[in-house]
Amino acid sequence: QQQVKQSPQSLIVQKGGISIINCAYENTAFDYFPWYQQFPGKGPALLIAIRPDVSEKKEGRFTISFNKSAKQFSLHIMDSQPGDSATYFCAAAIGNQFYFGTGTSLTVIP
Amino acid sequence: DAGITQSPRHKVTETGTPVTLRCHQTENHRYMYWYRQDPGHGLRLIHYSYGVKDTDKGEVSDGYSVSRSKTEDFLLTLESATSSQTSVYFCAITRGQGNGETQYFGPGTRLLVL
Numbered sequence: 001q002q003q004v005k006q007s008p009q010s011l012i013v014q015k016g017g018i019s020i021i022n023c024a025y026e027n028t029a030f031d032y033f034p035w036y037q038q039f040p041g042k043g044p045a046l047l048i049a050i051r052p053d054v055s056e057k058k059e060g061r062f063t064i065s066f067n068k069s070a071k072q073f074s075l076h077i078m079d080s081q082p083g084d085s086a087t088y089f090c091a092a093a094i095g096n097q098f099y100f101g102t103g104t105s106l107t108v109i110p
Numbered sequence: 111d112a113g114i115t116q117s118p119r120h121k122v123t124e125t126g127t128p129v130t131l132r133c134h135q136t137e138n139h140r141y142m143y144w145y146r147q148d149p150g151h152g153l154r155l156i157h158y159s160y161g162v163k164d165t166d167k168g169e170v171s172d173g174y175s176v177s178r179s180k181t182e183d184f185l186l187t188l189e190s191a192t193s194s195q196t197s198v199y200f201c202a203i204t205r206g207q208g209n210g211e212t213q214y215f216g217p218g219t220r221l222l223v224l
Binding site: 006009032034036041042043044045046049089091093095096098100101102103 | 141143145150151152153154155158160200204211212213214215216217218
C-alpha cells in the first residue's frame with residue numbers, strides 16, 4: 001500500500017512557468033514532509049521540507065503548500081528553469097521512518 | 111554532503127551469484143537504510159538499521175539480508191541474485207536538521223543482474 005501518493009508522473013513546463021507537483025497521504029501521524037530533487041546518476045538530495053504546524057514554506061523559487069485537513073501537500077517551482085529539470089520525490093515521515101512518493105519527472109523547456 | 115559513500119558504484123553479475131553492496135558513513139549516524147529505486151515505484155525500503163547489530167525489514171526485504179558490525183558500515187547482501195533485483199540501490203542516513211531528523215542519500219549503486 002502506497003503511503004504517499006504523488007502526481008503527476010511527468011510534467012513538462014515552459015521556461016519561466018510554474019511547476020506544481022502534488023502529494024497526498026493518509027496517516028495523520030506523519031510529522032515531517034520533505035521534498036527531494038534527483039538528477040540523473042545522482043542520489044536524491046533534500047530540497048525543502050515542512051512540518052504540519054505551518055501551511056507554507058518558501059525557499060527561493062521553491063514553495064511547499066501544506067493542507068493538513070485535506071492531507072495534501074504540494075511543491076511549487078516558480079520561474080522554472082531548464083536546470084530544474086530533474087525527478088522530484090515527496091516524502092512523509094514519522095520519526096526515523098520515511099515513506100516516499102513514486103516521483104515526478106520534470107522537464108523545463110527553454 | 112552527509113559523508114556517505116557506496117561501493118561498488120556499478121556492478122554486473124549473473125543470476126544465482128551472491129552480491130554484497132557496501133555503505134560507509136563517516137559521521138557516526140545511528141540510523142542507516144537501504145532503498146531500491148525502480149521506475150514507477152520510487153524509493154522502496156529494503157532494510158534499515160538503528161544501531162550496531164540492530165536491523166529490521168522494510169517493505170521489499172525478500173531476497174535481501176543486511177549486516178552492521180560497526181557503526182560506519184551497513185552491508186546489503188543478495189544471497190542469490192535474480193533479474194528482478196536489477197535496480198539502483200541507495201543507502202541513506204538520518205541526520206538532525208532544524209527541529210527534527212531528515213534523510214540524506216548516498217550516490218547509489220547501479221546493479222545489473224543478467
